[in-house]
Amino acid sequence: MNANGFGTQVKRGVIEFCVLSMLNRxxxxxxxxxxxxxRIDGLLTSEGTIYPLLSRLRRAGLVSTEWRESTSGPPRKxxxxxxxxxxxLQDYRRQWTLIRDAVNTLVSD
Amino acid sequence: MNANGFGTQVKRGVIEFCVLSMLNRxxxxxxxxxxxxxRIDGLLTSEGTIYPLLSRLRRAGLVSTEWRESTSGPPRKxxxxxxxxxxxLQDYRRQWTLIRDAVNTLVSD
DNA sequence: GTCCAGTACCTTGCATAACAAAGTACTTGG
DNA sequence: CCAAGTACTTTGTTATGCAAGGTACTGGAC
Numbered sequence: 001m002n003a004n005g006f007g008t009q010v011k012r013g014v015i016e017f018c019v020l021s022m023l024n025r026x027x028x029x030x031x032x033x034x035x036x037x038x039r040i041d042g043l044l045t046s047e048g049t050i051y052p053l054l055s056r057l058r059r060a061g062l063v064s065t066e067w068r069e070s071t072s073g074p075p076r077k078x079x080x081x082x083x084x085x086x087x088x089l090q091d092y093r094r095q096w097t098l099i100r101d102a103v104n105t106l107v108s109d
Numbered sequence: 110m111n112a113n114g115f116g117t118q119v120k121r122g123v124i125e126f127c128v129l130s131m132l133n134r135x136x137x138x139x140x141x142x143x144x145x146x147x148r149i150d151g152l153l154t155s156e157g158t159i160y161p162l163l164s165r166l167r168r169a170g171l172v173s174t175e176w177r178e179s180t181s182g183p184p185r186k187x188x189x190x191x192x193x194x195x196x197x198l199q200d201y202r203r204q205w206t207l208i209r210d211a212v213n214t215l216v217s218d
Numbered sequence: 219g220t221c222c223a224g225t226a227c228c229t230t231g232c233a234t235a236a237c238a239a240a241g242t243a244c245t246t247g248g
Numbered sequence: 249c250c251a252a253g254t255a256c257t258t259t260g261t262t263a264t265g266c267a268a269g270g271t272a273c274t275g276g277a278c
Contacts (some may be wrong), residue, residue, distance in 0.1 A: 006201050007208065009235075010122030012265060014212050017115065021216040031226050040215070042207035047165065048266050051228060054238040056264090073166050074273050093216065094116050098151035099116065100209060106149070107130040113220050118264080121236060140255050165235090178256060182254040183244045 003081055007042070015045060016053060017096060020081065022087045024065060029076035030054055062088050116151070124154060125162060126205060129190065129198045132172060134152055138185035139163055171197050 022028055028036070028106060034050045037043045057063045062085035066078045081089065127146060131137055137145070143159045146152045166172045171194035175187045182188065 005202050005234085006122065006126065008122075008265060009125070010119070010205070010208050011234090012263090013115065013119030013122050013210065015119075015265080020210060020214050029226080030228095040211045042211045043215075046266060048268080049264085052264080056226090067142065070225085074227065076226070088148070088233080095115050095151065096119070096212070096216070099119050100121065100213075101128060102149045102151045103205070105222090106152075106210075107129050107205070108255075109130075109133070114263085117236060121234090121264090124236085138255080155237065156256080157239080157258090160237080160255095161235075164257090179254080181245070183256070184257070203220095 015049065017092045018043065019053060020085060020092065023079055024089055025083045027078045027080040029078050116164060124158065126201045128162060129201065130188045132188055133195065133198055136187045136189040138187050
């Protein structure tokens with residue numbers, strides 16, 4: 001309800017969209033997604049958000065995973081979009097554009 | 110998770126923002142908000158969403174209410190922004206701009 | 219050689235909120 | 249007189265962000 005709540009609630013919707021978009025560009029591992037998103041003003045997030053999200057995307061068949069060794073730490077689990085994931089992303093893009101424009105119209109004073 | 114889920118999740122964040130913006134322009138009663146929002150493509154909503162939201166805004170001190178008779182139906186509960194509500198709206202505007210631009214940058218291919 | 223920070227994964231529990239559904243009550247037209 | 253529209257409210261379900269805590273490996277500082 002307060003200032004923090006707004007960001008939280010909006011992010012609830014857009015984080016999944018952002019993750020799919022990032023995976024559409026190239027594969028990422030989870031920790032990397034957390035770091036890259038958190039570097040962006042307004043999208044600060046944490047492992048407790050991203051890892052469960054990635055599990056859901058996997059269960060839904062939108063991403064596939066592959067373990068790979070790292071030269072400097074624990075192994076990493078890489079995620080990439082499946083064809084179904086690409087299709088879903090397209091759909092999200094349409095919906096995002098719709099909602100974004102609706103909101104911009106409504107809230108402009 | 111599916112196509113419907115996306116809209117739901119994004120709306121979870123922006124509906125409150127939209128309602129505050131609409132109340133900033135002029136007072137509205139609840140049913141009216143449901144109808145006006147639902148006319149906008151991408152913001153379809155229902156009474157089960159708006160009435161609890163208005164209660165929360167009232168409890169948080171962001172809106173004030175006033176019952177008024179209608180010439181054509183049951184009495185209406187009108188909502189208007191409090192000074193604190195206006196302040197919160199300003200804050201939401203900043204956050205929305207931040208997140209909107211971040212998402213637009215991220216998801217543009 | 220031991221300790222601490224960093225990397226990288228995962229899970230549990232809590233709080234929040236959209237929505238469907240059902241309920242109340244008043245008004246108007248057929 | 250009763251169905252449909254207006255208008256408000258509440259209950260239960262479900263989803264999800266996040267804090268917090270856990271595991272495990274690596275490398276540098278002391």
